[in-house]
Amino acid sequence: MILGIESTCDETGAALVHDGRVLSNVVASSAALHAAYGGVVPEIASRACVESIGPVVKEALGDHAWEQVDAVAVAHRPGLIGSLLVGVSAAQALAWSLGKPLIGVDHVRAHLHSVTLDVGNVQLPAVGLVASGGHTSLYHVRDWHDITRLGGTIDDAVGEAYDKVAAILELGYPGGPLIDRLATNGDPAAVKFPRSMLGRDSLDFSFSGLKTAVLYHVRGAKGRERTVADLDERTIADTAASFQQAVIDTLLKKLERAMEQTGAQSVILGGGVSANRGLRAALPSLGVPVAMPKPAYCTDNAAMIAGLGEAMLAAGDIADLDLAAVPN
Numbered sequence: 001m002i003l004g005i006e007s008t009c010d011e012t013g014a015a016l017v018h019d020g021r022v023l024s025n026v027v028a029s030s031a032a033l034h035a036a037y038g039g040v041v042p043e044i045a046s047r048a049c050v051e052s053i054g055p056v057v058k059e060a061l062g063d064h065a066w067e068q069v070d071a072v073a074v075a076h077r078p079g080l081i082g083s084l085l086v087g088v089s090a091a092q093a094l095a096w097s098l099g100k101p102l103i104g105v106d107h108v109r110a111h112l113h114s115v116t117l118d119v120g121n122v123q124l125p126a127v128g129l130v131a132s133g134g135h136t137s138l139y140h141v142r143d144w145h146d147i148t149r150l151g152g153t154i155d156d157a158v159g160e161a162y163d164k165v166a167a168i169l170e171l172g173y174p175g176g177p178l179i180d181r182l183a184t185n186g187d188p189a190a191v192k193f194p195r196s197m198l199g200r201d202s203l204d205f206s207f208s209g210l211k212t213a214v215l216y217h218v219r220g221a222k223g224r225e226r227t228v229a230d231l232d233e234r235t236i237a238d239t240a241a242s243f244q245q246a247v248i249d250t251l252l253k254k255l256e257r258a259m260e261q262t263g264a265q266s267v268i269l270g271g272g273v274s275a276n277r278g279l280r281a282a283l284p285s286l287g288v289p290v291a292m293p294k295p296a297y298c299t300d301n302a303a304m305i306a307g308l309g310e311a312m313l314a315a316g317d318i319a320d321l322d323l324a325a326v327p328n
């Protein structure tokens with residue numbers, strides 16, 4: 001039984017995983033403390049992690065005895081250094097005092113591995129896409145210990161683009177779920193927004209042009225400028241749906257390219273944006289097996305850290321007790 005700990009940003013999570021099954025999964029979020037600032041304040045996030053880590057680990061352990069924990073897995077990269085240090089320090093102390101192995105897990109790779117939680121193995125090799133508020137990256141997953149990064153965003157992450165477009169449309173934060181809901185009432189073909197593909201063979205992403213195109217669309221033609229208050233419900237829903245369609249088309253095209261270039265014949269999706277209903281509905285059109293995490297494992301959680309930690313333990317991939325917290 002693996003105890004997983006995750007504190008890379010504004011969440012503090014702990015979970016127990018045994019044989020790929022999630023026994024408990026506890027997440028404390030400090031999002032409400034950051035709302036007044038319009039984004040995560042690292043110092044506030046790390047202090048909230050300090051306050052939450054003890055109670056969260058205790059709640060995840062539940063009625064289990066400490067002796068039942070076979071290893072402690074912690075997300076030690078990438079993330080905010082202050083938050084990372086809280087989880088890493090706690091995991092080091094627990095592993096040392098219990099006399100059990102410590103496992104250092106990469107947060108982004110754990111997002112990919114989250115597709116196996118409660119489900120079991122998925123088809124490998126695969127092309128993996130992590131789409132979240134901080135990352136938009138493609139991977140070639142040959143095996144869980146053999147993952148190569150193929151490309152990623154050169155500007156905004158896809159979740160970040162969702163959040164910024166939601167701000168432009170004055171919908172609220174976080175924007176992903178709000179646009180997702182609104183898009184179901186809109187016409188995805190109403191506005192022809194750009195699909196940035198970069199170079200012919202590029203596996204990188206760029207979403208800042210799309211975000212700017214939405215801004216200009218909302219603002220309207222020169223001389224006849226408008227604000228969100230001037231738009232009717234239909235226009236706002238059409239804008240949300242058309243933006244989302246541009247995102248989905250771009251992600252699907254890049255997944256196709258990555259499959260062509262690697263020869264992999266299946267897809268794995270992870271990260272907060274993998275909760276998007278439009279994206280989940282569109283992926284089967286790729287015509288290959290697609291693995292998506294259960295909704296509870298899309299956004300940041302410790303179950304995915306324990307899950308990948310379990311696979312790493314089986315492969316003997318154990319960290320030293322002086323494991324470093326690595327922000328990048």
Ligand code: KG4
Binds near residue numbers: 132163175
């Ligand atoms: O993985 P995550 O919890 O945190 C990071 O590691 O970044 O992802 C959070 C991001 C936010 O940008 C949020 O707007 C987006 O995921 N998100 C969504 C949806 N649910 C969350 N984006 C689109 N559609 C959704 N349903």
Ligand code: ZN
Binds near residue numbers: 271
């Ligand atoms: Zn994440």
